[in-house]
C-alpha cells in the first residue's frame with residue numbers, strides 16, 4: 001500500500017507500507033482509493049511546521065482526509081457495504097486501506113460525480129459551521145476566509161436559506177466565491193466594508209460570521225462585522241502558524257459592548273427535535289444531506305478544481321500550498 005507520509009516540515013514522501021487484505025476480520029472492509037482531495041488549511045500548518053494541533057499526531061504523520069474509493073473486499077459479518085460500493089471516508093492520501101464498517105465511511109449513490117463526492121466530508125464540516133451556531137433560514141451570513149472550507153460554506157449558504165457574503169483577501173477568491181453562489185463578495189481590507197455590508201443586509205447587519213482563516217486580522221474582521229448580539233462561528237485555528245497578537249481578542253468593544261457569542265465549530269451540534277433513532281446532526285446524516293445537494297446539482301465542489309495530479313506529484317501540490325498560490329484551490333490526486 002502506498003501512503004503519503006510527512007516526516008517533518010516540508011519533508012513529504014510516498015512510502016510503501018504493508019497492508020494485509022487477505023485476512024479481513026468479520027466487520028472489516030477493504031477499500032481501494034480512486035481519488036483523494038488536497039486539504040489545505042490544517043495540512044499546510046503541518047507541512048510548514050506550525051505548532052501541533054492538540055490531540056493530532058506528531059511527525060511522522062499522514063496527510064489528507066478526503067478519500068473516495070471502491071470496496072474490494074468485505075468481512076463475513078459486514079452488513080452495511082458490499083463489494084463494488086463507492087465510498088467516501090476521512091482516510092489520508094493512500095492507495096488502499098482496511099477499516100471497520102462502523103467508521104465514518106459513507107456510501108455514495110449513483111448520480112454524484114467522484115470529484116464532487118470526494119469533498120463531501122469537508123463540505124459537511126462547512127455545513128456544521130451553520131448547524132452548530134443554530135443558523136436560521138433568512139439570516140445574513142458572512143464567510144471570512146475563502147479556502148476549501150470557506151468556499152464550501154459559501155456554496156451551502158443558498159442550499160440552507162442564507163444570504164451569504166464572502167470576505168476574501170484576494171480577488172481570485174472573490175471570483176471563486178461568486179462561482180459558488182455567493183450573493184456578494186468583498187475584500188476584508190476594503191475601507192468601505194462596513195458600509196457595503198450595511199447595504200447588503202438592508203441595515204440588519206451580519207447575524208452569523210463563519211471564520212475560516214487563522215490570521216488574527218481575520219478574527220478582528222469577524223468581530224468587527226458581526227452585528228450586536230450576533231455570533232462568530234470559528235472553524236479555523238486562530239493564530240496557528242501566525243505572528244503573535246497585536247490586539248486584545250476579547251476587546252470590550254466586541255464582547256462587552258456588542259455581546260457577541262463565539263462558537264467553536266468542532267465536536268457535535270445540537271438538534272432540538274431528535275428522531276427516535278439516530279440524530280439529524282449525526283455526521284453521517286449531515287454528510288448524506290451534503291451528498292444530496294451534490295446529486296441535485298445545487299452544490300458542485302468540482303467547479304473549484306484547479307489541478308488534477310497523479311499521486312506521485314503530491315510534493316508539487318504541497319509546495320504550492322506552502323507558497324500560498326491563490327490560483328490553486330481544488331486539487332485531486334489520482335491513485
Ligand SMILES: NC(=O)c1ccc[n+]([C@@H]2O[C@H](COP(=O)([O-])OP(=O)(O)OC[C@H]3O[C@@H](n4cnc5c(N)ncnc54)[C@H](OP(=O)(O)O)[C@@H]3O)[C@@H](O)[C@H]2O)c1
Pocket residue numbers: 039040041042043125144145146147148149150167168169188212213214215217218219221234235236237265266324
Ligand atoms: N474545526 C475543525 O474541525 C477543522 C477541521 C479542518 C480544518 N480546520 C481549520 O479550518 C480552517 C480553514 O481550512 P481551509 O482548508 O479552508 O484553509 P485555507 O485554505 O487556509 O483557507 C483560509 C483562507 O483565508 C484566507 N485569509 C487569511 N487571512 C484573511 C483575512 N484577513 N481575510 C480574508 N481571508 C483571509 C487565507 O489566505 P492566505 O492563504 O493568504 O493566508 C486562505 O485563503 C483552517 O484553519 C483549518 O486548520 C478546522
